Amino acid sequence: MVELFTDSTSDLGLERGAQRDIHILPLTVRFGEEAWLDGVEITPEQFYEKLAASDTLPSTSQINPDVFVQEFEAALERGNDVVGIFISSEMSGTCQSAMIARDMIGSDRIHIVDSRTVTFPLGLMVEEAAILRDKGWSAADIAAEITRLTGKIRLLAVMDTLKYLKLGGRISAATAMVGGVLGITPIISIINGKVESVGKSRGRKAGLRWVHQQLEGAAGPIDRDHCVSFGHSACPEAMVECMAALEDLYQGVPHAFQSDIGSVVGTHIGPGATGIAYFVK
Numbered sequence: 001m002v003e004l005f006t007d008s009t010s011d012l013g014l015e016r017g018a019q020r021d022i023h024i025l026p027l028t029v030r031f032g033e034e035a036w037l038d039g040v041e042i043t044p045e046q047f048y049e050k051l052a053a054s055d056t057l058p059s060t061s062q063i064n065p066d067v068f069v070q071e072f073e074a075a076l077e078r079g080n081d082v083v084g085i086f087i088s089s090e091m092s093g094t095c096q097s098a099m100i101a102r103d104m105i106g107s108d109r110i111h112i113v114d115s116r117t118v119t120f121p122l123g124l125m126v127e128e129a130a131i132l133r134d135k136g137w138s139a140a141d142i143a144a145e146i147t148r149l150t151g152k153i154r155l156l157a158v159m160d161t162l163k164y165l166k167l168g169g170r171i172s173a174a175t176a177m178v179g180g181v182l183g184i185t186p187i188i189s190i191i192n193g194k195v196e197s198v199g200k201s202r203g204r205k206a207g208l209r210w211v212h213q214q215l216e217g218a219a220g221p222i223d224r225d226h227c228v229s230f231g232h233s234a235c236p237e238a239m240v241e242c243m244a245a246l247e248d249l250y251q252g253v254p255h256a257f258q259s260d261i262g263s264v265v266g267t268h269i270g271p272g273a274t275g276i277a278y279f280v281k
Contacts (some may be wrong), residue, residue: 059102068101111143160272
């Protein structure tokens with residue numbers, strides 16, 4: 001058998017992970033001196049409450065190799081092979097920790113994939129891996145296919161506020177103030193493993209129209225042979241609006257997943273964001 005591992009930045013949630021037989025290992029979230037295991041000791045809802053009350057951005061800590069050694073060795077002792085799919089190495093050292101653990105164990109039955117993405121696009125890749133596992137694919141073949149799909153995964157998300165980009169130093173205070181006055185809605189993607197701004201509009205509805213145009217043009221088309229995923233940061237009604245706005249573009253896909261955007265990406269985009277993750281043809 002094949003055991004699948006990912007980290008909490010996949011935003012699958014422990015319940016969904018249990019339903020799909022996926023091991024989800026938590027990063028650590030810190031507000032000042034206080035620390036919580038992401039998704040285990042702090043939920044997305046609790047995270048956004050703390051974020052709103054904080055004048056500084058929280059930090060996150062990667063999973064250390066010892067945790068991976070313990071988890072991977074237990075899987076091998078159960079007679080199973082391992083496929084681990086983790087947050088972009090450009091954003092965290094978690095994937096590197098998993099590779100170190102694999103090398104420490106010295107087993108060719110452990111396969112590690114750097115997803116080059118995060119949040120619900122990462123969760124979508126893990127769901128694809130679970131589909132292949134359930135079809136009886138080997139660990140090596142699953143890892144090879146998911147590695148191939150890292151070049152085809154896409155994210156387009158519409159933000160609701162510039163506040164957290166300002167706090168993170170990605171934009172100036174003046175730009176944030178002007179953007180707030182003008183009602184500017186940033187649109188983000190993940191490029192070369194990092195979160196980047198790719199567009200802007202005035203308001204969520206206009207932002208979703210922009211996304212729709214991109215999916216019809218240069219950013220698309222969606223590969224309907226694969227699943228898609230939608231996410232939101234503490235604003236489920238925004239996700240419903242996003243799904244409705246893009247419905248004609250993803251009709252016929254095997255499944256449309258839904259996720260709460262957690263602490264890692266939520267730190268930089270804040271509440272009120274929504275978007276789509278998909279595979280491009």
